[in-house]
Amino acid sequence: MKVAFPVQMRRIDELIIERGIPSVLLMENASRSVLEEVLKYPTVKEIAILCGGGNNGGDGYAIGRLLLNAGKTVSVIECYHPSTPDAIFNASLFVSFGGGIHACEESTVESLLSRADMVIDSIFGTGFHGELQGRVAELVEYINGLKSVKLAVDIPSGVSGFDGSVRGIAFRADKTVTFGAGKVGHYLYPGRDYCGEVVVRSEGFSREILDRQLDSSVIDEELVLELLPERHADSHKGTYGAVLIVGGSEIYTGAPFLSALGALRSGCGLTYTYTPPEAAAVIRSNLPEVIAIVGKGPHIFRDDLDTIVEIAKKADSIVIGPGIGRNEETAETVLELLKVFSKSSMVLDADGLYALSKDLTVLSRTEDILLTPHPGEFRRLCGETDLKSLMDFCENFHCRVILKGSSSVLCNPYGKLSINITGTTGLAKGGSGDLLSGTIGSFAAQTGDLERAGILGMYFMGKAAELSDESDASNTASSIGKEYSRVFSCLVEGARGEKHGIGT
Ligand SMILES: NC(=O)C1=CN([C@@H]2O[C@H](COP(=O)(O)OP(=O)(O)OC[C@H]3O[C@@H](n4cnc5c(N)ncnc54)[C@H](OP(=O)(O)O)[C@@H]3O)[C@@H](O)[C@H]2O)[C@@H](O)CC1
Numbered sequence: 212m213k214v215a216f217p218v219q220m221r222r223i224d225e226l227i228i229e230r231g232i233p234s235v236l237l238m239e240n241a242s243r244s245v246l247e248e249v250l251k252y253p254t255v256k257e258i259a260i261l262c263g264g265g266n267n268g269g270d271g272y273a274i275g276r277l278l279l280n281a282g283k284t285v286s287v288i289e290c291y292h293p294s295t296p297d298a299i300f301n302a303s304l305f306v307s308f309g310g311g312i313h314a315c316e317e318s319t320v321e322s323l324l325s326r327a328d329m330v331i332d333s334i335f336g337t338g339f340h341g342e343l344q345g346r347v348a349e350l351v352e353y354i355n356g357l358k359s360v361k362l363a364v365d366i367p368s369g370v371s372g373f374d375g376s377v378r379g380i381a382f383r384a385d386k387t388v389t390f391g392a393g394k395v396g397h398y399l400y401p402g403r404d405y406c407g408e409v410v411v412r413s414e415g416f417s418r419e420i421l422d423r424q425l426d427s428s429v430i431d432e433e434l435v436l437e438l439l440p441e442r443h444a445d446s447h448k449g450t451y452g453a454v455l456i457v458g459g460s461e462i463y464t465g466a467p468f469l470s471a472l473g474a475l476r477s478g479c480g481l482t483y484t485y486t487p488p489e490a491a492a493v494i495r496s497n498l499p500e501v502i503a504i505v506g507k508g509p510h511i512f513r514d515d516l517d518t519i520v521e522i523a524k525k526a527d528s529i530v531i532g533p534g535i536g537r538n539e540e541t542a543e544t545v546l547e548l549l550k551v552f553s554k555s556s557m558v559l560d561a562d563g564l565y566a567l568s569k570d571l572t573v574l575s576r577t578e579d580i581l582l583t584p585h586p587g588e589f590r591r592l593c594g595e596t597d598l599k600s601l602m603d604f605c606e607n608f609h610c611r612v613i614l615k616g617s618s619s620v621l622c623n624p625y626g627k628l629s630i631n632i633t634g635t636t637g638l639a640k641g642g643s644g645d646l647l648s649g650t651i652g653s654f655a656a657q658t659g660d661l662e663r664a665g666i667l668g669m670y671f672m673g674k675a676a677e678l679s680d681e682s683d684a685s686n687t688a689s690s691i692g693k694e695y696s697r698v699f700s701c702l703v704e705g706a707r708g709e710k711h712g713i714g715t
């Protein structure tokens with residue numbers, strides 16, 4: 212599903228208006244779709260709408276009029292004077308249809324809000340920046356404490372549509388009705404938490420314009436089905452690629468095993484690992500299908516380089532880092548490997564990223580690399596962890612990065628985002644990152660495309676956690692890896708449903 216940055220949404224609105232649809236009609240369409248969503252709550256009779264001065268406020272006045280005409284009791288609380296032509300127009304229409312407007316400073320506003328069955332937030336939409344302040348912040352905080360249904364128009368006020376960040380207070384919605392396309396900020400935390408259910412309504416928007424203007428996506432089943440490598444009856448292990456996982460150390464003996472598990476379970480033809488002896492022993496006893504090659508010492512050292520280079524000749528993709536540790540010579544060896552494999556398809560994870568932080572310039576030589584840091588690891592590389600910094604980093608170093616979290620974002624050098632929203636807190640446990648890097652390496656070996664692999668890997672691991680029978684608290688990366696089979700089955704069922712016209 213495509214998603215938009217606020218600036219892209221503004222451009223889409225402009226293009227539609229240039230084609231001849233008046234902006235006030237776009238506002239009417241948007242407001243009608245909100246009306247329909249409100250009417251899905253049959254017990255809601257009395258509604259309070261907070262309106263800002265921009266077009267989001269304009270939507271609020273139009274929604275108010277439509278609700279009045281539908282027989283509801285409606286009060287508008289004016290947070291800012293209407294300032295755009297469409298907001299001014301709709302505010303006057305609201306009044307001419309008998310609507311009542313209260314200034315937000317009025318002392319009766321709180322009791323009016325507490326009486327309402329539903330509160331609609333039409334204060335700020337995609338034009339919001341900064342922080343809610345003063346009386347508006349006070350009212351939003353008050354509303355967040357009420358039991359009534361809370362609905363946000365386009366995006367909850369206080370949430371940045373650009374990156375989901377929240378400074379101070381924001382409206383906490385049960386449902387957010389958004390227009391044309393979801394906004395990036397709906398799907399990234401903390402914003403994701405404030406949106407409740409996100410309903411995308413695209414009436415009046417041109418599919419052609421949306422498709423042409425937007426390249427970023429939230430990863431959904433449709434996209435995954437498009438990207439999933441096909442499996443043919445007439446095939447053999449060579450058809451599905453080979454991955455080499457380099458990692459492990461004296462203390463981290465399980466990480467390469469989890470990575471190899473991800474690789475095997477996601478369909479790779481051959482999985483090689485190169486690890487110190489202790490880690491190889493774990494792999495050999497748990498995953499006999501893996502070709503576990505044993506390193507020379509307790510860590511990956513320079514002495515191992517030649518053998519790794521030799522094995523890598525058989526691999527279509529290389530994962531470096533799971534459990535590799537922070538020994539200084541190991542870090543130097545990792546940097547050396549990055550140089551030697553500059554033309555290979557590589558996933559760099561965990562302490563492989565620690566090694567990279569010692570010399571970021573090696574990135575200028577690598578042609579096809581995906582980094583998979585969690586926020587702590589990304590801070591070490593970049594100094595910041597916000598979305599803009601991630602996008603700048605990928606552009607400056609011409610690389611792909613997955614910034615992992617409860618929502619994860621894959622960013623490419625051209626600013627295209629792929630946002631993953633699958634997953635559970637069952638993944639918030641050591642080992643998940645290792646499972647992910649092996650899964651991505653496997654899809655890279657199968658498809659020859661790291662971006663595609665990253666999208667598939669994130670979705671698979673998250674979906675497997677969702678489908679697992681284990682409770683979130685007791686789930687483990689090794690159990691989740693074994694659930695990949697269910698993800699494949701679900702996708703096959705979904706594809707069959709689509710083919711036979713069974714809607715989801
Ligand atoms: N055809 C269309 O375009 C359609 C648009 N639609 C609707 O329009 C919405 C976008 O409207 P919009 O661009 O007018 O922005 P909106 O969010 O209402 O606010 C802008 C105002 O708020 C101000 N402001 C910002 N932050 C602030 C702060 N912290 N504290 C105080 N003030 C602050 C800001 O000030 P400024 O940035 O100028 O400093 C400006 O005055 C969109 O979300 C959707 O709901 C739909 O009807 C579909 C068709």
Ligand SMILES: Nc1ncnc2c1ncn2[C@@H]1O[C@H](COP(=O)(O)OP(=O)(O)O)[C@@H](O)[C@H]1O
Pocket residue numbers: 561584585615616617618619633634635636637638639640641642643644645646647673
């Ligand atoms: N609450 C959550 N919801 C969804 N995914 C999560 C959640 N917590 C963690 N994850 C995922 O689990 C993985 C954890 O990776 P990482 O922090 O590197 O762990 P480790 O290095 O301990 O294996 C990431 O892919 C992250 O997106």
Ligand SMILES: [K+]
Pocket residue numbers: 267332333334335336363364365366367368
């Ligand atoms: K809003």
